[in-house]
Amino acid sequence: MNIFTFKQEEDFIQTGASLIVSLIQGNPKAILGLATGSSPLGVYARLADMYTKGLVSFTEASSYNLDEYVGLPGEHPQSYNSFMKQHLFNHIDIDSTRTHIPNGHADDLQAECQSYDLMLEQNGPVDLQLLGIGSNGHIGFNEPDDNLSGGTHVVDLLEETIEANARFFTSLDEVPKQAITMGVGSIMKARQIVLLARGTDKAEAVKAALQGPITTECPASLLQCHPNVIVLLDEEAGRLLS
Numbered sequence: 001m002n003i004f005t006f007k008q009e010e011d012f013i014q015t016g017a018s019l020i021v022s023l024i025q026g027n028p029k030a031i032l033g034l035a036t037g038s039s040p041l042g043v044y045a046r047l048a049d050m051y052t053k054g055l056v057s058f059t060e061a062s063s064y065n066l067d068e069y070v071g072l073p074g075e076h077p078q079s080y081n082s083f084m085k086q087h088l089f090n091h092i093d094i095d096s097t098r099t100h101i102p103n104g105h106a107d108d109l110q111a112e113c114q115s116y117d118l119m120l121e122q123n124g125p126v127d128l129q130l131l132g133i134g135s136n137g138h139i140g141f142n143e144p145d146d147n148l149s150g151g152t153h154v155v156d157l158l159e160e161t162i163e164a165n166a167r168f169f170t171s172l173d174e175v176p177k178q179a180i181t182m183g184v185g186s187i188m189k190a191r192q193i194v195l196l197a198r199g200t201d202k203a204e205a206v207k208a209a210l211q212g213p214i215t216t217e218c219p220a221s222l223l224q225c226h227p228n229v230i231v232l233l234d235e236e237a238g239r240l241l242s
């Protein structure tokens, strides 16, 4: 595991974006695993900027997102589908038929999970999986639990996650209580994982994930078993690391 802690936000962003751009330049057909949340926002803005400047093209690349809320139509402003369009897809030349996000509004959620896994299996593995981390150590929406699921599944969100994500909704009641998420097994199949974390709220989760025991109580700790993980942190998120 390679851990980098940055003093300057600019370096954090540029390093994350450069990892993706180098991958695409070397392999234009690369498969990206994408994440939502505030952590990758700067990286997405930089990718859009580099595309605008003609430094990279995503026409042959494809993407798979980690997760989506259950019950929100894709057009809902807080759906992860809308998030990805707003922050990345509308600003680069990726082909919309090659971007994939679980459909949290599907009539049959189990069938949706199975078909997402099938697509990942047939087209994968993901070359580079971007990840954020929840302050409880979740990755995607794989919440701390006695057991974790390998494949894509429907998850009941923990109260702390609902509260953490309430900042994006007008009230706590509006936050969906369930999500579809890729499982830890699917995440761990990526050739390379790039974990991004910023801010003091993430410091304990980062410490537990990178230097604590490997336990389902901190799903991100499973990343210690992956052979190719790069961790990009700001000083606040890395402040408890020894």
Ligand SMILES: N[C@@H]1[C@@H](O)[C@H](O)[C@@H](COP(=O)(O)O)O[C@@H]1O
Pocket (backbone or CB within 6 Å): 035, 036, 037, 038, 039, 040, 066, 067, 131, 132, 133, 134, 135, 138, 139, 140, 141, 161, 165
């Ligand atoms: N499902 C997403 C996660 O994939 C993300 O990692 C997490 C952290 O978000 P942020 O980067 O805003 O702290 O938020 C949500 O719960």
